[in-house]
Amino acid sequence: MSTEKTKNLLRGGQFLVKETACEDVFTPEDFTEEQKMMKEAVMEFNDREIIPHKPRFEAKDYALTESVLKKAGDLGFLGVAVPEEYGGLGMGFVSTMLTCDYISSGTGSFSTAFGAHTGIGTMPITLYGTEAQKQKYVPKLATGEWFGAYCLTEPGAGSDANSGKTKAVLSEDGTHYKISGQKMWISNAGFCKLFIVFARIEDDKNITGFIVENDPSNGITMGEEEHKLGIRASSTRQVFFSDTKVPVENMLSERGNGFKIAMNALNVGRIKLAAACLDSQRRITTTAVQYANERKQFNTPIAQFGAIKTKIAQMATSAYAGESASYRAAKDIEDRIALRIEAGNSHQEAELKGVEEYAIECSILKVAVSEDVQNCSDEGIQIFGGMGFSEDTPMEAAWRDARIARIYEGTNEINRMLSVGMLVKKAMKGHVDLLGPAKAVADELTGIPSFETPDFSELFAEEKKMIANMKKVFLMVAGAAVQKYGPDLEDHQQLLIAASDILIEIYMAESTLLRTEKNAKRFGEKEQEVQIAMAKLYLYNAVSIVEKNGKESIISFAEGDEQRMLLMGLKRFVKYTNYPDIVDLRNLIAEKVTAENKYCF
Structure with a gap:
């Protein structure tokens, strides 16, 4: 990686407090030739093996899902992210993403099976396994010889994943654990050969991960296939473990690290x-x-x-x-x-x-x-x-x-609450400076606003100002909320969700604008006319969402003069100098898409 690129690489969450140059973002237009070839191969596979068989997927043909997943393995698609020494292609994260992107559109059933196998079925061993575990299991998973599943959720442990009741008891001779418990909503359960199972040893605070081979003679039974609203040909079953023996060497990572x-x-x-x-x-x-x-x-x-x-x-x-x-x-x-x-x-x-x-x-x-x-x-x-x-x-x-x-x-x-919670934790660790920018926004609220007419002659000049102002809204609301509630902020879920919606719109709108600015510079503004319209339309909608959530947040925790000051600041930050003609933007976008008779960007 070049020094220049290293210098400009922001840490996670820093998009909120630092400006990103359009040259420093990656876009789909930046795909390498190798990535373009992978994309074409995956699209061709999807068009040949998945989309023509949609009626069979909708009819709950689980065997079809398994057979198509096997074909994907034969072509290397299951091992894109797996290092070459374990039978994979060893490609980068972008290639992993685009494979997942273009293979997933044929049907949600196959998408779920593919994602469960390549992600939570294979990746924990690749990233946490010992060398012996990786050599033994990962090549089989990367090629589709075996399929994987992930056993975390239980009847009483969903979002609170660490509260699972499944137990792992060490045998008297210390050679294996006996796992007993019930798991539910397990994707790929009907045809997998390997489970990643999470269980608690004794009274440990945290659960522990295990690699468990699917052997019905080893105390493993399954419920019937679940009848679901969608993803109908994705095999989804309950899995029951009754004194299932697991060798001690199949513990994944360390005890309590699950x-x-x-x-x-x-x-x-x-x-x-x-x-x-x-x-x-x-x-x-x-x-x-x-x-x-x-x-x-x-x-x-x-x-x-x-x-x-x-x-x-x-x-x-x-x-x-x-x-x-x-x-x-x-x-x-x-x-x-x-x-x-x-x-x-x-x-x-x-x-x-x-x-x-x-x-x-x-x-x-x-x-x-x-x-x-x-x-x-x-x-x-x-x-x-x-x-x-x-x-x-x-x-x-x-x-x-x-x-x-x-x-x-x-x-x-x-995930909404996590995004804000993780950002606050990063700030406490010094990884993202929220305090300084939040104080600057607070000072701006009590200062005299500028009445100068800004220069918006450059492409996206006003839109960039609006992005910066949206960030100020988040800092203003989150800063005031943290000051009021301190460590008890996590108890105010509705406030966290509103703050998260602001954070989401900032990242999505900024990413859209940066991609379009980068491409307008290299391909020309005329060539990117419709994409410019989409960036402006997305931002306009985002500002409306930010205004709504900002107002709801402020009136939920602030009163009197503080509330009036924050609401005045919000009004200032979400006001355009020159509002875009939204109807014209929509018409321009829609007419381009209808003329092409497809999504064409």
Whole structure:
């Protein structure tokens, strides 16, 4: 990694208090030739092996899911992130993301199976396993000879993952543990050969991870396949362990380290879940636009109606924003991993710390993109009208499959609170300076505002000012809330969620703007005219969300003069000097997409 790049690489969460140059963000337009080839190969696989068989997936053909996953293994797609010495391709984090992105759009069933196997099924061993464990298990998982599953959730332990009751008792001769307990919602359970199981040893504070081979003769039984709203061909079962013997050498990492393993695995799972929602948005948008161009009412294609243009513009803009933020974060993680390897870290430690560094961004992306794909599919149904509600068209299945994304890998409510909580912890450790910028905002509130007319002649000059002001809103609200509640802030969940929504919009809007600015500089503003419109439209919507959540937060904890001052500051920070013509922006975006008859960015 170059010195220049190292110097400009922000730590996780620092996007809030430091300005990022557009040249320092990675965009999908920056894919290398190798990455483009991987993308094409994955798209071709999806179009050949998954999309033509959607009816079989919807009919709960679990054997099909298993067979297609095996074919993905034969082509190396299951081992993209696995080091070459363990049978994988050893590619970087961006390549891992784009593989997950483009392989996931055919059906949520396969997407879930793929993500569960490559992420939480394989990765814990790759990152936490001993050399012997990696040599024994990872090559089988990387090639698809074996499939993996992840046993964390229990009937009484969901979001509170560390409260699991499953027990691991050491045998008298000290050679193995006996695991007993019940796990539920286990993806890939019906055909996996290996479980990552979390259990508690004695009265340990934290759970411990184990590698458990799936052998029915070893006290392992399963419930029936769950009948789910969506992802119908994703095998999902309860798993019961009854004195299941696990050799002591199959403990994963150290005793009591299971909760840390689980949390770090979920960090990677969250950003990859965002990636897994991206191509679904692209394809849903394309399908909706094609229908809108064909469907005529009052002798006019409905794509020409303003109400439909609004929907198409928003669908395309959300997909574009999700791409922008996801690949920005992915490259930051990849660069941080490379930086640690250069510093002498092992691959295991470098990847663990590289992803952990951007845990805030991972939570942000999980929430934002999972909600965007749900909204996209919902609008897709609406564009199809009555036909959208029918199983004969693809929209209802897309909507059902999208719904799970807001629940697994940590519910969106949990991730919202985590993002703010992790940011505060980073500030306490000195990794992100929140105190200085927050004090500067507080001083600005009591100072005399400038009445000079700003120069907005450069592209995105006003939009950059609005991004900076959105950051001030977060610092103003969070700073005042921390001052009022101190360590008890975590008890005020509604306030945390509102603050998180502000944080989310800052990252998503800034990422979209930076991607577009970078491409406008190298391809020309005329070439990027529609992308510029999308960046402005996303920001306008983001400002509205920031204003709403900022106001709700302020009036919930502040009173009297403090409340009036904070509300005045909010009003100042969310006010445009020159408001964009939102209708024109939507029309420009929608007309481009309808003319191309597809998502075309």
